[in-house]
Amino acid sequence: MSQLHAIKKNRVPFAKPKPVKKIFIAGVGAVGCTLVKQIEGHHSLRVVGICNSQHVQWFRREEANYRRSELQISPDKHWDNIIRKLSSYKKGSVIFVDATGSSEVSALYPQLFENHIHVVTPSKLANTQSQETFENLHQLANEFDVEFHYETNVGAGLPVVNTIKNLIASGDEIIEISGVVSGTMTYLFSELENGASFSETVNRARTLGYAEPDPRDDLSGEDVARKFLILARICGVRIERDEVNVESLIPENLKNVDATQFLDRLAEADNNWQQKIALEKEKDRVLRYTGKLENGKIDVGIEAVPKLSALGNLTGTTNLITIRTKRYNDQPLTVQGPGAGKEVTAAGVLADILKI
Numbered sequence: 001m002s003q004l005h006a007i008k009k010n011r012v013p014f015a016k017p018k019p020v021k022k023i024f025i026a027g028v029g030a031v032g033c034t035l036v037k038q039i040e041g042h043h044s045l046r047v048v049g050i051c052n053s054q055h056v057q058w059f060r061r062e063e064a065n066y067r068r069s070e071l072q073i074s075p076d077k078h079w080d081n082i083i084r085k086l087s088s089y090k091k092g093s094v095i096f097v098d099a100t101g102s103s104e105v106s107a108l109y110p111q112l113f114e115n116h117i118h119v120v121t122p123s124k125l126a127n128t129q130s131q132e133t134f135e136n137l138h139q140l141a142n143e144f145d146v147e148f149h150y151e152t153n154v155g156a157g158l159p160v161v162n163t164i165k166n167l168i169a170s171g172d173e174i175i176e177i178s179g180v181v182s183g184t185m186t187y188l189f190s191e192l193e194n195g196a197s198f199s200e201t202v203n204r205a206r207t208l209g210y211a212e213p214d215p216r217d218d219l220s221g222e223d224v225a226r227k228f229l230i231l232a233r234i235c236g237v238r239i240e241r242d243e244v245n246v247e248s249l250i251p252e253n254l255k256n257v258d259a260t261q262f263l264d265r266l267a268e269a270d271n272n273w274q275q276k277i278a279l280e281k282e283k284d285r286v287l288r289y290t291g292k293l294e295n296g297k298i299d300v301g302i303e304a305v306p307k308l309s310a311l312g313n314l315t316g317t318t319n320l321i322t323i324r325t326k327r328y329n330d331q332p333l334t335v336q337g338p339g340a341g342k343e344v345t346a347a348g349v350l351a352d353i354l355k356i
Contacts (some may be wrong), residue, residue, distance in 0.1 A: 183317030183340030247301025
């Protein structure tokens with residue numbers, strides 16, 4: 001048996017067996033379902049239950065394959081009952097995974113912490129409320145000695161959040177964080193460069209699942225703004241959402257129409273985008289939607305970059321985040337890879353679970 005084969009077979013060499021953690025997954029959409037599959041086979045993890053917006057299904061101890069076919073005929077979901085049941089397990093042995101993107105669920109975190117239940121989530125909702133709420137939430141997790149992990153809030157499965165936390169914990173000083181943190185925006189601009197129209201690309205991004213059902217949620221720049229808000233706060237910057245400078249891609253005349261009209265009239269913006277792309281092409285430049293955190297301020301918007309630069313070469317849904325610190329100043333630290341997709345996001349959530 002080769003050394004590499006032996007490592008794969010044993011997963012993590014020299015790792016000590018861990019006590020079994022109980023996992024409850026709220027939200028079994030694309031990421032939640034993928035996570036359930038990825039957990040199967042991990043002997044240190046047991047899924048005790050799952051829920052969607054209406055029902056909750058509990059699994060027996062001996063079940064290792066978590067069939068979700070019975071969820072729709074399972075009992076109605078009641079959060080008080082779920083938390084009461086999760087609280088009946090040994091303190092610190094339960095991890096609640098919020099894969100919902102629901103503000104109702106993120107509002108439960110304080111109650112979960114008070115019941116000594118850890119929280120792992122790809123949802124940005126909890127960390128992007130007011131600065132006071134952010135600080136209270138993290139303080140509460142510390143007070144009740146539970147862990148709160150959200151690596152997938154930025155860059156899906158890419159190691160961005162914890163890399164920054166580790167740099168700070170080791171005494172380094174963050175000077176600047178910049179780059180592309182939206183796979184949807186990378187896809188949009190790389191397709192425009194290839195000659196596709198703005199309206200075609202936005203609609204295709206919806207079909208492929210890269211963009212939200214109402215693509216204005218992506219085109220507004222709100223997703224990128226919130227990701228940089230989280231990065232700023234973990235760097236110790238006290239900042240509110242309305243202090244972030246954001247350039248929106250939503251055409252001015254389509255800001256106030258309903259979602260159906262927006263999609264029907266999106267082609268009205270095609271000529272404008274065609275001219276912008278052509279103008280930059282003459283200068284050997286391309287457009288990217290970038291963000292920058294520097295001197296406590298966040299700017300998010302369109303940036304023209306050289307075609308042959310690292311940002312200019314991005315394709316697909318790739319993210320590229322550059323972290324310049326006191327130690328990594330002349331050669332900043334760069335994290336690059338797919339920044340969207342259910343497989344990489346679920347894997348990032350699983351990695352957070354395994355840290356606990």
